[in-house]
Amino acid sequence: MSPLLEARGLCTGYGTIQVVHGVDLTVDAGEIVVLLGPNGAGKSTTLKSVVGELPSISGTLHWRGQPSDGPLHARARQGISYIPEERAVLMRLSVMENLRVAAGRPEEAAAVFPELANHLARPVGQLSGGQQRMVSVAAALGARPKLLVADELSLGLAPAIVTRVLGRVRVAADEGLGVLLVEQHAGQALAIADRAMVMVRGRIVWAGTAHEALASIDELHELYLGTAEGGSQNGR
Numbered sequence: 001m002s003p004l005l006e007a008r009g010l011c012t013g014y015g016t017i018q019v020v021h022g023v024d025l026t027v028d029a030g031e032i033v034v035l036l037g038p039n040g041a042g043k044s045t046t047l048k049s050v051v052g053e054l055p056s057i058s059g060t061l062h063w064r065g066q067p068s069d070g071p072l073h074a075r076a077r078q079g080i081s082y083i084p085e086e087r088a089v090l091m092r093l094s095v096m097e098n099l100r101v102a103a104g105r106p107e108e109a110a111a112v113f114p115e116l117a118n119h120l121a122r123p124v125g126q127l128s129g130g131q132q133r134m135v136s137v138a139a140a141l142g143a144r145p146k147l148l149v150a151d152e153l154s155l156g157l158a159p160a161i162v163t164r165v166l167g168r169v170r171v172a173a174d175e176g177l178g179v180l181l182v183e184q185h186a187g188q189a190l191a192i193a194d195r196a197m198v199m200v201r202g203r204i205v206w207a208g209t210a211h212e213a214l215a216s217i218d219e220l221h222e223l224y225l226g227t228a229e230g231g232s233q234n235g236r
């Protein structure tokens with residue numbers, strides 16, 4: 001059976017500047033693939049190209065075996081949910097309105113994070129950054145996509161909440177969701193992932209199972225990710 005998403009030789013960038021050079025990647029239904037790498041490696045750029053926000057320079061992209069070159073909204077209709085690194089919520093609308101706009105099932109989306117229950121009528125702009133992130137994750141999952149493409153899902157979330165968010169994504173993957181994830185918390189992301197890829201300067205320099213990545217995490221940090229610890233960028 002064809003993978004949900006298959007990119008071959010993907011090259012993309014901004015204007016005349018090429019940032020991503022010949023990336024091959026696949027995501028199957030039910031699996032979580034995490035893309036790791038240092039700042040500026042081209043991870044976000046890769047995701048933008050995969051979801052149709054940024055045109056590719058060359059390479060092929062297939063969605064469930066069919067060539068895919070439509071813009072973001074067309075890919076959303078096909079079942080791709082994208083959570084960008086930057087703000088992904090409508091600040092003047094209430095939490096419930098945000099969930100309604102994004103998801104077919106707002107009540108189901110709200111149930112993803114029970115702590116949002118007391119804030120459903122509030123404008124999202126009045127919530128903390130972490131709560132706003134929860135709204136975007138809830139909205140994305142509530143739409144029941146086939147593929148979730150998420151850039152720094154844990155952005156602005158307290159560590160305990162990161163564990164819950166990633167755990168919720170794992171549950172969705174076990175129910176058949178395919179996930180392509182860029183995440184600065186390498187250790188936590190690998191704990192819920194099936195496969196991992198490391199990108200440096202726009203090229204995939206390491207690929208393997210999440211289990212293999214966890215087993216060589218010190219080496220991966222030393223060689224590619226930087227040795228930052230704790231809450232710092234790309235730290236564990």
Ligand SMILES: Nc1ncnc2c1ncn2[C@@H]1O[C@H](COP(=O)(O)OP(=O)(O)OP(=O)(O)O)[C@@H](O)[C@H]1O
Pocket residue numbers: 014019037038039040041042043044045046085
């Ligand atoms: N809109 C843009 N216009 C021009 N160059 C850009 C743009 N966005 C990103 N870049 C450049 O593309 C390169 C890759 O950036 P990208 O954001 O994809 O990296 P990243 O791996 O996601 O890093 P980070 O973890 O810091 O988000 C960087 O050199 C960056 O400066």
